[in-house]
Amino acid sequence: MTATVPKPLALRAAAAPYPALLAALAGVLTVSAVVATGIGPVGVPAGEVAGILAHHLTGGGDTAATADLIVWRIRFPRVLLGVVAGAGLALAGAVVQGVVRNPVADPYLLGLSHGASVGAVLVLTTGVAVLGALTLPAAAFCGAATAMALVLAMARQGGRLLPVRLILVGVAFGHLFAGITSFVLARTDSSAAQQQIIFWLLGGLSGTNWATLPVPAAVVAGATVLLLARARRLNALVLGEEAGAALGLNASRLRWQLLVLTTLLTGTVVAVSGGIGFVGLIVPHLARMLVGADHRRMLPVAVLLGGVFLLWADVAARMLISPAELPIGVLTAFLGVPFFLLVMRARGLAGQESA
Amino acid sequence: MRLDIEAVSVTLGGRGVLDEVSLSVPSGGFTALVGPNGSGKSTLLRAVYRARRPDAGVVRIDGRDLWAMPAARAARDVGVLMQEQHTGFEFTVAESVALGRTAHLGMFDRFTRADQDAVAEALDRTGLSAFAGRRVGELSGGERQRVLLARALAGRPRLLVLDEPTNHLDIRHQLDILELVRDLGVTVLAALHGLDLAAAYADAVAVLRAGRLVAHGPPARVLTPAVIGEVYGVDASVHDDAGRIRFGLRPRCVCPDRRCHWSCRQRRDRSVADAR
Known part of the structure; x- marks a missing residue:
């Protein structure tokens, strides 16, 4: 019977071989990181950047050269954080979309990003620093976790988590948290308050140094592994509660696990990069257009694409009105929206609507 | 079983x-x-x-x-x-049918040859082998129903x-x-x-x-x-048509009655109105 079926079985619609695509994206990401590190008010040629990075990555110490200082101390950590934040937000968005079975979902939609902002802003305005450098990320995570807990508590009905209620409750809380953030910041008499409001609502990567990087990098890497391990079951979850149960899925438990991981991701990323919108919404769709809806194939692509996307958005943010900087959220919107609309028209999302 | x-x-x-x-x-x-x-x-x-x-x-x-x-x-x-x-997401026919193997696979298990064979057999049985790479949303209602059956069979x-x-x-x-x-x-x-x-x-x-x-x-x-x-709540007749059972069915109306069916109530009201 199986002899009549050609092998290997075509498990997807896209024609490009998947490993080649992943390798290409990883290549683009690496080259982008080197090139982007060279771009700034003081330009450093890509070759020199590569040399400096190679010197440090092979254990070489600091040198007195200005280029070395700019590349290794200032720009490279920032570029890496852009990659980590973009990857984390794209991953979180992809998973949230699957969990609530809704293609317009992202961490904002569940109130997570704004919850993280509230946590961070409360720490900033009260000046509490019990955990030292970890205080701010911890507070942002607590904010996201509180938001998630509130949303889950309100959305639960008879022990079950219903996607539509989750979205409605999340949107409502999201507005509340954004309001709290703006209120707290507007009330403080600090001259930096305006700047802070912009950062927590639109994001930014300026001021990044090496100390900023380890926590978000570890969280994004860990969450990627844990989420990939659940990608197959996420596919079944997308089919809905009933179909999931029929396939042997404990839908509620899986949803809880996925939402906790998403909260961790969002809280950690927002803590270091502010509230960067749009990445979590758009990048997953680009990934689906490239490799289809199967999360085992789509999540790694979303991670790489998210990294590349935010990296270049940050380059634009620091270059367009140099020496001043634009909030990166402005750039993700300016770059992301037209790009997404173009791709959507070219590729056609019609299939997604007729499903 | x-x-x-x-x-x-x-x-x-x-x-x-x-x-x-x-x-x-x-x-x-x-x-x-x-x-x-x-x-x-x-x-x-x-x-x-x-x-x-x-x-x-x-x-x-x-x-x-x-x-x-x-x-x-x-x-x-x-x-x-x-x-x-x-x-809202578009799986291909093969991806959709492959989800039927979910319960057979642990968290880190790879999709093996045996899993592939089960999917291929399910596609073959439902006549969907040629549709494997198509998106489910592009199919007709009958084809989609076969995809769901194939998923169950996988x-x-x-x-x-x-x-x-x-x-x-x-x-x-x-x-x-x-x-x-x-x-x-x-x-x-x-x-x-x-x-x-x-x-x-x-x-x-x-x-x-x-x-x-x-x-x-x-x-x-x-x-x-x-x-x-x-x-x-119908008037039924059952006929044996060379070994196959056939049914003749008509709505039964015994109004006025507490359990008068809504369609009968409507019909009764209409006939009363017509009589006027």
Whole structure:
């Protein structure tokens, strides 16, 4: 019977071989990181950047050269954080979309990003620093976790988590948290308050140094592994509660696990990069257009694409009105929206609507 | 695989939906579940594919309590074709059918040759091999229904639970799906709307009404004018057409009556108005 079926079985619609695509994206990401590190008010040629990075990555110490200082101390950590934040937000968005079975979902939609902002802003305005450098990320995570807990508590009905209620409750809380953030910041008499409001609502990567990087990098890497391990079951979850149960899925438990991981991701990323919108919404769709809806194939692509996307958005943010900087959220919107609309028209999302 | 439903009761929102329903399907048997809308057919099936735990009673497969075993263990034996659910994401036919292997795979298991073979066989049986790379959203209603059946078959189930498998299908596709299912030789419990189809394909018919099992047995013995008339509120005649059972059905109106059907009330009101 199986002899009549050609092998290997075509498990997807896209024609490009998947490993080649992943390798290409990883290549683009690496080259982008080197090139982007060279771009700034003081330009450093890509070759020199590569040399400096190679010197440090092979254990070489600091040198007195200005280029070395700019590349290794200032720009490279920032570029890496852009990659980590973009990857984390794209991953979180992809998973949230699957969990609530809704293609317009992202961490904002569940109130997570704004919850993280509230946590961070409360720490900033009260000046509490019990955990030292970890205080701010911890507070942002607590904010996201509180938001998630509130949303889950309100959305639960008879022990079950219903996607539509989750979205409605999340949107409502999201507005509340954004309001709290703006209120707290507007009330403080600090001259930096305006700047802070912009950062927590639109994001930014300026001021990044090496100390900023380890926590978000570890969280994004860990969450990627844990989420990939659940990608197959996420596919079944997308089919809905009933179909999931029929396939042997404990839908509620899986949803809880996925939402906790998403909260961790969002809280950690927002803590270091502010509230960067749009990445979590758009990048997953680009990934689906490239490799289809199967999360085992789509999540790694979303991670790489998210990294590349935010990296270049940050380059634009620091270059367009140099020496001043634009909030990166402005750039993700300016770059992301037209790009997404173009791709959507070219590729056609019609299939997604007729499903 | 033998299925035993023992005194299963389900309450939804304080209302009894199933009341101590007991029903057995012998290994390899094909039992059709019939009854009016809201009689509890889907709820009974949901108790069998573990979407709704019964408030009382036991469901057994080959003697073992279905609800006492791990969800994935149960799903390996029970294949389900339910009414299609919308999703905003587009899987291809092959991806969608491959999801039928979910219960067979652990968190870190790779999709093996055996899994591939099961998917390929399911696609082949449902005539979908040529559609493997197509997106499900591009297919017709009949083709989508075959995708759902193929997904159920990909798990190589020993018990197949079907909820209105012929919904939205034209006559030819209705027959094709039921032929296919019958010829699989696995145990089947299927909720069906069409009495003709139930009589033609099932070896036993179970009739539900308001959450109770009111008749159960071979089609010719159960689907009588009296039972059909009582359960559906219709005037029924049953004809033997060279071994096939045919039904003549007309709405029954015994108004005025407390249980006068809404359509009869309308008809009565209309005829009164016409008489004026």
